[in-house]
Amino acid sequence: MDVIPYLAALSALAALGLAFFFYKAVEKESPGDERMVFLMTEIQKGAKAFLQAEYKWVAVFGVIMAVLLAVVIAPLAAVTYLLGAILSSAAGYAGMT
The missing domain is CATH 1.20.5 (Single alpha-helices involved in coiled-coils or other helix-helix interfaces)
Known part of the structure; x- marks a missing residue:
């Protein structure tokens, strides 16, 4: 075993x-005083906007790579690649939140 x-x-x-x-x-x-809370929310807004912009490009790259993997290696390789990319993106989002 x-x-x-x-x-x-x-x-x-x-x-x-x-x-x-x-x-x-x-x-x-x-969370701190009023100023700290204001700064925290502004940083969170900026981080979310950054992630949205970044994930748009990453999604395009991920789809292209998945198609290449499906053609060159195997369709299951593309599925596992996309699953890994989605879970990695979710971890990044959770970490920024």
Whole structure:
């Protein structure tokens, strides 16, 4: 029996638990005074606008690469590539949010 997949799954669950712990710890803290909250919201707006502009170009690149992978390697390679790109984009969005 190979134990590595189980260790990987256990590590992933531990990492998610730790991330949730830190999320709750940060969420309990005060966001700051009125000026800090204003600056925070402006930075968030800018970050979201940047991600929207970037993801438009990344989507075009991803579709082109998926077509190339489907033709050159295999259709399943294109599906896995797109799934990885979508999940990576979601992680980037969650991280910026």
